[in-house]
Amino acid sequence: MRMWIFVTYPGVIAISDGFKEYLFKPFGDEKPDADKAAKALLDLEKNKMIDELREIVQKIKDSTIKVDSESFARLLRSEFPDLDIEIIDGGKELLKAREHVSRIYVEIFGSYEKYVEFASRVSAEISKAKVAEAGERRDLMIIRAVTISEDLTKMINTLVSHVREWYGYYWPELGKEIEDHELYLTLVSELGRVENFTEENLRKYIKNEKLIKAVLKAKSDRVGISITDRDIEMIQHIARRTLDLYKDKERILEYLDELMQEAAPNIRALIGSVIGAKLIRKAGGIGELAKMPSSTIQILGAEKALFRALHGKGTPPKHGIIFQDPRIFKAPWWQRGKIARALAGKLTIAARVDYFTGEYIGDELLRDLERRIEEIKKKYPKPPIKKKEEKKPRPPPKGKKPHKKRKKKGKKR
Amino acid sequence: MSIAVINVEEIFSGIYFIEYEDGRKVLATKNLTPGHTVYDEKLVKWKGEEYRVWNPYRSKLAAAIINGLKEVPITKGSKILYLGIASGTTASHISDIIGKSGIIYGIEFAPRPLRDLIKVSEIRKNIAPLLKDARLPHEYSYIGETVDVLYADLAQPFQAEIFIRNAKMFLKPGGYGLIAIKARSIDVTRPPEEIFEEQKNILENEGGFEVLEGVRLDPYARDHIMFRMRYNI
Ligand SMILES: C[S@@+](CC[C@H](N)C(=O)[O-])C[C@H]1O[C@@H](n2cnc3c(N)ncnc32)[C@H](O)[C@@H]1O
Numbered sequence: 001m002r003m004w005i006f007v008t009y010p011g012v013i014a015i016s017d018g019f020k021e022y023l024f025k026p027f028g029d030e031k032p033d034a035d036k037a038a039k040a041l042l043d044l045e046k047n048k049m050i051d052e053l054r055e056i057v058q059k060i061k062d063s064t065i066k067v068d069s070e071s072f073a074r075l076l077r078s079e080f081p082d083l084d085i086e087i088i089d090g091g092k093e094l095l096k097a098r099e100h101v102s103r104i105y106v107e108i109f110g111s112y113e114k115y116v117e118f119a120s121r122v123s124a125e126i127s128k129a130k131v132a133e134a135g136e137r138r139d140l141m142i143i144r145a146v147t148i149s150e151d152l153t154k155m156i157n158t159l160v161s162h163v164r165e166w167y168g169y170y171w172p173e174l175g176k177e178i179e180d181h182e183l184y185l186t187l188v189s190e191l192g193r194v195e196n197f198t199e200e201n202l203r204k205y206i207k208n209e210k211l212i213k214a215v216l217k218a219k220s221d222r223v224g225i226s227i228t229d230r231d232i233e234m235i236q237h238i239a240r241r242t243l244d245l246y247k248d249k250e251r252i253l254e255y256l257d258e259l260m261q262e263a264a265p266n267i268r269a270l271i272g273s274v275i276g277a278k279l280i281r282k283a284g285g286i287g288e289l290a291k292m293p294s295s296t297i298q299i300l301g302a303e304k305a306l307f308r309a310l311h312g313k314g315t316p317p318k319h320g321i322i323f324q325d326p327r328i329f330k331a332p333w334w335q336r337g338k339i340a341r342a343l344a345g346k347l348t349i350a351a352r353v354d355y356f357t358g359e360y361i362g363d364e365l366l367r368d369l370e371r372r373i374e375e376i377k378k379k380y381p382k383p384p385i386k387k388k389e390e391k392k393p394r395p396p397p398k399g400k401k402p403h404k405k406r407k408k409k410g411k412k413r
Numbered sequence: 414m415s416i417a418v419i420n421v422e423e424i425f426s427g428i429y430f431i432e433y434e435d436g437r438k439v440l441a442t443k444n445l446t447p448g449h450t451v452y453d454e455k456l457v458k459w460k461g462e463e464y465r466v467w468n469p470y471r472s473k474l475a476a477a478i479i480n481g482l483k484e485v486p487i488t489k490g491s492k493i494l495y496l497g498i499a500s501g502t503t504a505s506h507i508s509d510i511i512g513k514s515g516i517i518y519g520i521e522f523a524p525r526p527l528r529d530l531i532k533v534s535e536i537r538k539n540i541a542p543l544l545k546d547a548r549l550p551h552e553y554s555y556i557g558e559t560v561d562v563l564y565a566d567l568a569q570p571f572q573a574e575i576f577i578r579n580a581k582m583f584l585k586p587g588g589y590g591l592i593a594i595k596a597r598s599i600d601v602t603r604p605p606e607e608i609f610e611e612q613k614n615i616l617e618n619e620g621g622f623e624v625l626e627g628v629r630l631d632p633y634a635r636d637h638i639m640f641r642m643r644y645n646i
Contacts, residue, residue, distance in 0.1 A: 008557030009541075041555055068582065069551035089551065090581030092646055095559055099585060102492070102558040112490075116516045116539050123518075123541035124534050130544050131524045131531070262524045358525030359499055364598050367570040 001063040004097045007044060009037055009119040010108055012056045019100045025052040038125035049079050068094055138263035139286045145256040146277035152249040159242040167235050170227045173218035182246055189239035192232050194219055266350035269362025271325055278321050290355035298344035334383045335376050342372040421459045426488040427510035429464060431457055440467040440475050442509035446536050451505040469633040472503040473566055473593040476633035483626055486589035490514040492560040494583050496547040497567035500529035508537045515539055518556050520547045547575050550582045559585040566593040573612050577620035580644055590622055590642040605636045621646040
């Protein structure tokens with residue numbers, strides 16, 4: 001037999017191929033329960049197996065099971081590796097089966113209207129759990145999070161070099177073989193003394209055979225000084241704490257990303273959570289960023305260079321924080337200013353939409369930007385021939401309005 | 414509110430023209446939840462019923478109807494999958510039309526508009542809000558059933574492709590599609606007519622849709638079109 005499986009708002013449904021029979025296991029005892037349904041579907045979204053699904057699969061595990069997505073098939077296989085699964089991710093066959101689901105809803109609830117009320121309620125519960133509660137000034141949280149992540153990076157770097165030098169007294173060769181900091185810290189904290197670096201133990205942490213060989217070679221080459229158990233114990237302790245800091249950093253970056261998704265989805269789409277957050281920090285908030293002309297956004301973070309230029313030293317900066325974006329810094333130098341201007345233009349729109357409505361237009365902005373960059377690359381494939389006379393120093397402007405000049409320039413496009 | 418209403422005429426199932434004394438006509442739907450508004454729409458009472466004025470500058474479906482859409486495939490009891498529902502401005506009028514025996518599965522990717530929609534759904538119990546990316550329809554496979562109408566207003570460059578993917582998973586064969594297309598979302602450099610023609614071809618040749626009509630939404634939404642389609646697979 002062949003059976004479709006659908007996880008739905010009221011519960012798990014399995015329908016036979018000819019649509020004659022079906023099995024239903026509600027979320028809840030006997031009858032569908034909205035809270036239980038919301039909980040189960042949230043688990044499912046995290047790719048967790050749920051009891052109701054397990055129960056249904058148990059009953060029909062000898063049939064061929066038809067599902068509508070690869071990810072769902074993977075979830076089933078994780079618990080029932082021998083299951084015969086067919087994936088049909090769209091088209092008439094799937095739609096036919098789904099049409100029968102509507103009928104089953106009516107049978108479950110007695111009327112379609114009751115299903116509607118149930119589905120709406122469960123859906124709202126799920127969404128509420130995923131949308132953070134409304135908070136004020138999310139940009140303050142964004143600024144804090146990005147600053148902490150930077151400080152964590154600094155702390156990590158300091159501690160990593162301590163551990164490398166410290167353990168390096170004892171076994172200098174290991175540091176040369178293991179460049180990845182996290183792996184180095186893991187090996188030191190988990191294995192400690194050199195004699196524990198056996199092939200078997202190394203396999204637990206390293207997948208790359210060549211690297212395992214290299215570490216074993218470094219073991220026989222070891223020329224470091226001998227240290228006490230107390231020394232090793234302290235090194236391992238600090239290595240472990242440093243690894244914890246890596247986890248902390250990962251957590252705060254996840255938090256930052258959630259905040260950006262909520263408060264600045266379009267800036268995030270254009271330039272990523274971290275650089276986006278730095279722009280917000282420099283501007284002093286999303287509202288402030290939204291009010292800036294794009295020429296200001298373009299050089300945000302390059303105030304020193306601008307100041308110098310205004311005093312006749314050097315040329316005015318073409319980019320500030322946004323230079324950290326690889327689309328700019330990886331571009332040839334003569335294209336950078338143009339790309340920076342295009343990116344800043346899109347960021348201005350993104351910031352405004354983020355500030356005022358929060359609707360997502362990120363894909364459109366991104367596509368427009370990519371096109372513009374292509375254009376720039378096509379139009380300016382070669383470095384310009386420098387004209388000598390262009391180098392003449394600009395007269396220092398009077399008054400204190402440094403943005404005036406730039407503004408005009410930014411408007412050209 | 415000084416100008417009196419002189420007539421209310423049902424032009425499509427659940428969709429009305431309210432005629433004022435001064436000759437002005439406005440589009441409206443009958444309020445499913447009397448006394449409640451969703452955005453800043455006006456409420457009008459006529460013969461013991463309450464109507465919500467439907468603003469074509471705020472809603473592309475309203476603009477299409479005013480500009481002469483020949484048929485509205487949404488009626489009482491319709492099941493709708495709505496891609497890009499935002500905070501529910503248009504959806505609230507659809508909710509009026511379909512009544513309690515219909516449902517709107519509303520897909521929205523941005524958290525802030527969705528938060529407002531959740532509040533709307535607490536009063537209008539025929540809206541199921543889903544914080545999801547319309548590009549990944551299998552992530553809301555738990556809708557379970559098919560829908561009668563697929564509606565999209567995403568302002569996305571690959572909206573037609575997204576529409577087709579969703580249809581394949583959820584739209585009843587013989588069901589209807591409504592899609593609002595903004596020319597500059599697709600391409601800023603080419604003339605709108607050319608873009609609309611190209612999108613139509615994608616929907617017909619790759620999606621299995623038959624485009625029944627295309628209605629321009631100017632002046633309410635510039636360089637936009639709405640296609641009404643039948644799903645012939
Ligand atoms: C033009 S607005 C829709 C307005 C709404 N239809 C109305 O009339 O009330 C477009 C919406 O689509 C959403 N959107 C854009 N891309 C999306 C995606 N991939 N998945 C889900 N929603 C998306 C945006 O966040 C935005 O709220």
